Amino acid sequence: MDSAKLETFLYVCKEKSFTKAAEKLFITPAAIKKQIDSLENEIGTPLFLRTASGCTLTPAGEIFQPRARKILNLIYDSVEAARQAKKEQLQKLHIGHSVRLHYAFASSLATYYTEAYPGEFLLFDRMKKTELLSSLKDRAIDGFFYINPQKGDFPHVPNILLGTSQIHAIVQQNHPLSKRKMITFQDLGLYDIFISAVLDHDLYESLESRFGARLHILDKEDRNSLIFSLQRNAIILYPCPVDHDISIPFGYPPLEIRLYYLKEQPNLQHFIQQFQKLLAANARTVIM
Incomplete structure (x- = not known):
């Protein structure tokens, strides 16, 4: 399913006519019909009821329309992000951790972060506890978060409390x-x-x-x-x-979740804000 078919579909939805959509796209009505036929065959159901005066969406078409818009917007956003990356315009924030992140939490956090700060990209890197501090000092990561730090863990490293997790x-x-x-x-x-x-x-x-x-x-x-x-x-x-x-x-004090870093920077503050926001909204699962 390519973006051209989706764009054609959305133009036909707007114009309610193959002919008018063809005029907007500077192609022939036959080309519009070919793309819509191909899209309907790919999906496996008609998307339009076609009449002599124009066309209207079928129930399947009405369901597909908002999703097609989201898909097309995602494609455009992805292309733009790739172009920015090529121009080295994206600021990558590399965060380490030593636990298995719950997929839903990690995915939501990355999405929240990117949507809140469009020019930035969040990358997680799971590693052994013994590798966290050396990776930070070597600048391989910008920071790392750790659940339930003990006395003597990462001494003299600046850190901030991200939140807590109840046992x-x-x-x-x-x-x-x-x-x-x-x-x-x-x-x-x-x-x-x-x-x-x-x-x-x-x-x-x-x-x-x-x-x-x-x-x-x-x-x-x-x-x-x-x-x-x-x-x-x-x-x-x-x-x-x-x-x-x-x-x-369980009746025991909550565990601390702390972020460790060497140098304060704006995108670390952005990460802290989004982590705390997501943790407050859905504190169920941080790790697997």
């Missing part, structure tokens, strides 16, 4: 605690406990002293192990809610 207890639909509004340490006594490796050492040590052998580390890289653990009727302590099963706030 959640993840349980199955039929779990005995699934109706709770909050889960506390006391509620954990009867179950196996899996704790995300992202969570802090103080929480782990506190749980280990209370529950010992029933406490297990959940590898943050292995999403399948999270689901498998739930099948055992366990409780998983995770740094944010998840999209499946039931997420219940």
Whole structure:
């Protein structure tokens, strides 16, 4: 489906006539008909009811019209962005992180950022924790954000609080605690406990002293192990809610999300604003 067909379709919608659309586009009515026929064949349904006096949209055409406009605008915007990139007019902001970003959060953040600041482009780069600081010092990235920094992590590096993420207890639909509004340490006594490796050492040590052998580390890289653990009727302590099963706030202080950088710059401030805006609007999922 190319942009020429979409543009022709939208002109016919506006003029309600193949002939008038042809005059606007400086082509023949036969050429208009050929493009519309090709588009309808590609979609698999008629888009216009054609009469001697002109044409009107079918129900399918009415549904397709606003989407065609969005597609065409996206094509134009993409072409313009590519041209700007060729001219080195886009300012790229390169942000590192060490966790698996939730796709919806990362996609929304990149979209919010680009729409708010059209001349700028946001690029994420996932790397090991040990690589974050060296990449920042080498100017390979402009900054990085980190969830739940511990004492001694990245000393003397300027940073700012982006927001917080409440720890959640993840349980199955039929779990005995699934109706709770909050889960506390006391509620954990009867179950196996899996704790995300992202969570802090103080929480782990506190749980280990209370529950010992029933406490297990959940590898943050292995999403399948999270689901498998739930099948055992366990409780998983995770740094944010998840999209499946039931997420219940856990009675423990929220985790900090901090942005680390070496040099203040306008596009970093833009990133901070959009991150905080999105986090406030949808705090459910930052990481997988």
